[in-house]
Amino acid sequence: MGLTVALVAGEASGDRLGAGLVRELKALAPDVTCEGVAGPLMRAAGCEVLADSHELAVMGLVEPLRELPRLIALRRRLVRRWQGTRPDVFVGIDSPDFNLGLEIALKRASIRTVQYVSPQVWAWRQGRLAKIARAADKVLCLLPFEKAFYDAHGQAAEFVGHPLADTLVHGLPPLPARDTLGIAEDAQVLAVLPGSRRGEVARLGPVFAAACRQLAEARPGLVCVAPMATPEIAALFRPMLAQAGVADVFRLLDGNAHTAIAASDVVLLASGTAALEAALIGRPMVAAYRLAAATYALAKGLNLVKVRHFTLPNLLTDEPMVPEFLQGEANPAALAGAVDALFADPGRRAAVRREFATLRDRLARGADRLAARAVLELVT
Numbered sequence: 058m059g060l061t062v063a064l065v066a067g068e069a070s071g072d073r074l075g076a077g078l079v080r081e082l083k084a085l086a087p088d089v090t091c092e093g094v095a096g097p098l099m100r101a102a103g104c105e106v107l108a109d110s111h112e113l114a115v116m117g118l119v120e121p122l123r124e125l126p127r128l129i130a131l132r133r134r135l136v137r138r139w140q141g142t143r144p145d146v147f148v149g150i151d152s153p154d155f156n157l158g159l160e161i162a163l164k165r166a167s168i169r170t171v172q173y174v175s176p177q178v179w180a181w182r183q184g185r186l187a188k189i190a191r192a193a194d195k196v197l198c199l200l201p202f203e204k205a206f207y208d209a210h211g212q213a214a215e216f217v218g219h220p221l222a223d224t225l226v227h228g229l230p231p232l233p234a235r236d237t238l239g240i241a242e243d244a245q246v247l248a249v250l251p252g253s254r255r256g257e258v259a260r261l262g263p264v265f266a267a268a269c270r271q272l273a274e275a276r277p278g279l280v281c282v283a284p285m286a287t288p289e290i291a292a293l294f295r296p297m298l299a300q301a302g303v304a305d306v307f308r309l310l311d312g313n314a315h316t317a318i319a320a321s322d323v324v325l326l327a328s329g330t331a332a333l334e335a336a337l338i339g340r341p342m343v344a345a346y347r348l349a350a351a352t353y354a355l356a357k358g359l360n361l362v363k364v365r366h367f368t369l370p371n372l373l374t375d376e377p378m379v380p381e382f383l384q385g386e387a388n389p390a391a392l393a394g395a396v397d398a399l400f401a402d403p404g405r406r407a408a409v410r411r412e413f414a415t416l417r418d419r420l421a422r423g424a425d426r427l428a429a430r431a432v433l434e435l436v437t
Contacts, residue, residue, distance in 0.1 A: 059088030060436060063144040064095065064104065065135070065159060067113030067152030070330065072096030074173065075150050077220055077425035078432070079104045085429050086437075092144075094135070107135070113152050128155060136162045145436040148173050149193075153185075160192035169435045173197040173428060175207070175214070186210055194435060197428050200373065201419060215431045218422030221330075225315065225337040227417045228410065234320035238308065244280045245400060247272065248321035248340070249307070250314060250331045251294060253286035257327050260347040262294050265325060266301035267389035272396055273306045281307045282321065284314040322406070323399045325392060328368045328381065336370040336378075337417050341409040343380045343395040344368040345387035373416050378409050 062082060066075035076098035079091045083103055091103060096110035108131060136159065139147065146169040149156025153176040160170040172193040178185045189196065189212060196214040198204045207214035232242055240246060249269065251262045273279050281303070285291035291309055298304040310317055314331065315338065318324055324335045324342035335342045346367055371377040380395040382388075399406055 061144040063147045064093035066150040071150040075099040076102040081425045081429035157192040175203045217427035218424040219420040220424040222420035248317045248324040249283040250326035252327035262297040266297045268392040271393035282317040284310040284317045336413045345382045
């Protein structure tokens, strides 16, 4: 009788990770059955979908409270099913607020459990370590320092690398991407990524637009390319550009973030996964982030944050390569100045690209295959 792997993936990023994992599980163990909370990519890879991953895509401070009864009901339904069918192993893919509780319930029933993608416990709320220990037989880490952190705290963990490093081509010349977008070869191009969630764009969009106005005035002919995560984000961002008077220097794209980054000389972005994507493609960047005022005050007041940098590439290189601006420091003048300095210094841009090439080599390990092997090692 074949193995059964239960999985829960939240949001599109979890669906992408899960799809790679499912494909490799089936390659290594052809008789494996995969089922759980999944999106279209996992379904296409051969996972039986019990609920759609978008059901877990709840962000913010208030929204999760409104959705809590539905999420609790879903988790209870999954616990009942899997305590009855007893899969060989459960894999929670990201979404720790949902998955860690589910893992605890299944582990109590003597079902092996894996947390794929470490919560950022190394950065803030380190008290969650005890919960992770109760939840996961093994944590699969995308970043090398995460395994070192868990090793120091006695938690079984494995560094599998980052799937993005396996798929994104480092050092792409900008010309092919510019041809695709209809941008002149010799143009100065700034990729602008204000975020993928409404809250992010509401806080940073006007700041980015005002910074780009200063840059456009200083650099005539500047082309700004902004990939929009969704039509709703585009509808939110477009009036901000008009208000700042820079709509004519912007090209809004329907997605295509990787193409926009590849076409650029410099990237201005909201800190998050996009920062790692820009680093892996090999583009210098300036990063900003603004939390809701109450959230920032709480995190600062309770000393919840334990890292010096909030931009992922800066946590992975020996010295910080990314100018980063948080809260009030993320203002138009500061951002425009940092971006302009990168445009003006080709030597610095080249040094950043070299450092990012080394970073990419450290993260490109064949994450899908290593993750699948780590899961199977628990049950075979």
